[in-house]
């Protein structure tokens with residue numbers, strides 16, 4: 001069967017013939033329907049970080065149909081014919097979604113909500129799963145299970161337009177928080193339609209700080225950086241002028257961002273998802289996934305827009321380059337691989 005494999009650091013993804021994998025007791029074998037790129041695809045190939053064993057298959061996100069499954073996966077409520085999605089286990093062979101049949105860990109898989117298309121399902125894994133960690137572990141806000149009443153506090157999200165950011169702002173709004181988020185002009189309308197107040201990150205940092213303080217009247221103690229910034233200068237400036245508890249959570253877990261200005265920093269780590277070393281994360285994720293499925297079924301969450309950049313195996317590498325060059329804009333880049 002076909003897989004789009006990268007054999008080592010800096011390698012070029014190539015369509016290759018490989019053997020069909022067999023699911024272990026806790027795994028699903030999934031026929032890949034749509035694969036979706038995630039910034040972590042290129043990150044792993046360029047840095048080798050998060051890679052446990054080469055070759056790896058492209059496609060951190062995606063959606064497909066379960067064709068075989070292990071005994072323990074069946075005990076978790078999965079069955080043949082289910083459409084599943086979610087972030088793949090990272091950096092091991094056979095778990096990327098750009099192969100005809102890929103493996104997926106049942107505990108951390110999401111069942112496609114009935115009101116979401118297969119293409120939409122392919123976009124939602126890494127974003128919503130990371131956002132759940134950002135809320136619960138990062139800024140100590142329980143994941144909302146319904147629309148909650150107003151809390152009367154602001155949360156700032158850097159990068160509300162990304163897959164993680166857009167999921168984060170939706171969770172926060174459901175949890176009853178007022179949300180101010182940074183974005184550029186192209187994403188302002190979408191984020192304001194969700195109910196956020198936006199600030200343009202292309203302005204000078206001091207102008208952003210001034211605007212955020214004015215919007216929040218200084219009632220701000222929680223900041224989530226979903227953009228993965230190496231040096232959160234705006235957050236540092238904001239925290240330097242605020243007193244009380246200050247929590248900062250960041251998707252940047254590679255630059256060693258430490259505590260600053262009297263606040264506590266939390267590095268979000270989805271990296272071990274599905275792996276044995278991610279035992280606690282995997283148990284937490286199983287709970288978060290149920291909440292994500294329910295909130296979608298209740299019509300309370302929406303997926304990011306997407307761009308189907310290609311059809312079939314030969315288009316995957318072209319679509320990877322298109323994604324890396326930022327040609328998808330603020331949309332998730334997908335490839336339609338096969339029909340059900």
Ligand SMILES: NC(=O)c1ccc[n+]([C@@H]2O[C@H](COP(=O)([O-])OP(=O)(O)OC[C@H]3O[C@@H](n4cnc5c(N)ncnc54)[C@H](OP(=O)(O)O)[C@@H]3O)[C@@H](O)[C@H]2O)c1
Nearest residue numbers: 039159161162163164183184187201228251268269270330
């Ligand atoms: N640590 C972890 O476990 C973990 C997990 C998931 C993701 N990540 C990291 O988190 C980051 C976001 O991931 P993602 O999947 O959400 O990315 P994404 O969907 O590719 O994000 C794209 C969006 O980022 C926005 N953006 C770019 N630079 C920005 C800046 N300086 N300030 C604010 N927004 C900015 C752009 O918004 P506009 O359209 O508004 O310009 C763009 O639409 C990546 O660096 C990724 O590697 C880490």
